[in-house]
Every structure is written in C-alpha cells, then in structure tokens.
Amino acid sequence: SQQGEEDPQALSIQEGENATMNCSYKTSINNLQWYRQNSGRGLVHLILIRSNEREKHSGRLRVTLDTSKKSSSLLITASRAADTASYFCATDQKTSYDKVIFGPGTSLSVIP
Amino acid sequence: DTAVSQTPKYLVTQMGNDKSIKCEQNLGHDTMYWYKQDSKKFLKIMFSYNNKELIINETVPNRFSPKSPDKAHLNLHINSLELGDSAVYFCASSVTGSEQYFGPGTRLTVT
Numbered sequence: 370s371q372q373g374e375e376d377p378q379a380l381s382i383q384e385g386e387n388a389t390m391n392c393s394y395k396t397s398i399n400n401l402q403w404y405r406q407n408s409g410r411g412l413v414h415l416i417l418i419r420s421n422e423r424e425k426h427s428g429r430l431r432v433t434l435d436t437s438k439k440s441s442s443l444l445i446t447a448s449r450a451a452d453t454a455s456y457f458c459a460t461d462q463k464t465s466y467d468k469v470i471f472g473p474g475t476s477l478s479v480i481p
Numbered sequence: 482d483t484a485v486s487q488t489p490k491y492l493v494t495q496m497g498n499d500k501s502i503k504c505e506q507n508l509g510h511d512t513m514y515w516y517k518q519d520s521k522k523f524l525k526i527m528f529s530y531n532n533k534e535l536i537i538n539e540t541v542p543n544r545f546s547p548k549s550p551d552k553a554h555l556n557l558h559i560n561s562l563e564l565g566d567s568a569v570y571f572c573a574s575s576v577t578g579s580e581q582y583f584g585p586g587t588r589l590t591v592t
Contacts, residue, residue: 399578400578402580402581404583406522409586410585410586411485411571411573411583411584411585411586412524412571412573412581412583413583414580414581414582417579417580455522457524459581461578468526468529468537469514469526469581470526471516471523471524471525471526473521473522473523474522474523474524476522
C-alpha cells in the first residue's frame with residue numbers, strides 16, 4: 370500500500386507567495402525526504418529529515434515532521450517561476466532503509 | 482561529470498520485443514534502484530541492489546530482469562514487451578539510508 374500521500378495534488382500561486390505542501394504516511398519511518406521533478410527530468414533531492422528531527426531548513430525551503438501525526442510539510446517561501454515542478458515526499462520503512470516509497474506528488478505552478 | 486546516467490533516453494518498440502536499459506553511476510554509491518513512473522507521475526520502486534546483490538524485488542512481472550555486473554552498473558532487461566510497460570523508467574543510486582540521485586529517465590513507448 371502507498372506509504373506517502375501529498376496534499377494538495379495541484380497548487381497554483383503567484384510569484385512571491387509561499388507554497389505549502391503536505392505529506393502523510395502510514396508506518397513508522399527512519400527518515401522522510403522531499404524531491405522535486407521538473408517536467409521531463411529526473412527527480413532531484415531537496416531535503417532529508419530524520420525521524421528524531423522536527424524541523425529543517427535549506428535556503429527557501431522549510432520542512433517539518435510530526436511523527437505523532439505521521440505527517441510532514443514542505444514550505445517554499447518567496448516562490449519563483451523556476452519553482453514550478455512536481456514535488457514528492459518519500460519515506461522509508463523502519464524495517465528497511467532501502468525501500469523508499471514515493472507519494473503521488475504535488476504539482477506546483479508558480480505564475481510570474 | 483554526469484552522476485547517474487541512463488541509456489537510451491527514448492525507446493520506441495513494438496509489442497513482443499525484448500529491450501534493455503542501461504544505468505551507470507560514478508558516485509561510488511553502494512545501492513542502486515529502478516523505478517517506473519506512469520502517466521500520472523506515480524513513481525513505483527521495482528528493484529534495488531546493494532553491492533550487486535538484489536535486496537528489493539517488488540511485485541514486478543518476471544519479464545523484467547535486472548542485472549548488476551558491478552556496483553556502478555544496474556541494467557534492466559525487459560522481455561516480451563506489453564503496451565502497459567509504456568512509462569518512464571528511472572535509475573537511482575544512494576548510500577544506504579540517504580538521499581537518492583536519479584538519472585534523467587528512459588521514456589519507453591510500446592506500440
């Protein structure tokens with residue numbers, strides 16, 4: 370069964386606004402990752418947050434993790450047109466670091 | 482300089498044919514993966530190899546056979562191709578438990 374699910378499926382915002390995407394998962398994890406995929410390209414790793422961490426920052430990205438609710442959020446501040454892409458959360462299972470399950474993704478459109 | 486490379490980038494073939502996709506990584510990672518991304522962008526893991534040993538084999542038809550000649554290479558051979566095999570196939574590599582590095586993808590179209 371699917372481990373991670375993103376919400377919303379699609380998001381359209383104006384340049385300069387913040388974008389928030391959420392991810393929920395079902396089983397206990399070692400870590401949670403966020404990836405970006407530009408159209409026609411492979412996925413690019415953005416940020417990894419471990420199960421004992423609650424928040425992590427990387428540039429304009431802020432990720433939170435709530436293991437009690439089995440959820441995570443990705444916040445992109447001051448969005449740019451270049452942020453237009455699909456964003457995926459990925460979780461591993463406590464019993465297996467190697468099996469990473471990806472959610473269906475959020476498609477973000479940033480309008481200039 | 483390319484970290485994870487795949488060939489070919491596009492593959493168009495007829496039903497029933499056999500084809501291979503090659504993947505190479507120059508990152509020194511110990512784990513490599515194959516994923517299938519369908520038309521709705523859903524990404525599903527197919528196989529994972531760690532140091533040339535198969536460690537994950539999801540519910541994939543046995544027409545799909547991965548081969549890892551060494552730690553840096555993981556190839557995917559597909560026999561008797563079907564229409565439903567049309568998708569984008571991604572290779573990835575990682576140090577176990579860390580972020581994955583993806584190749585550019587191979588868009589397979591079966592006609």
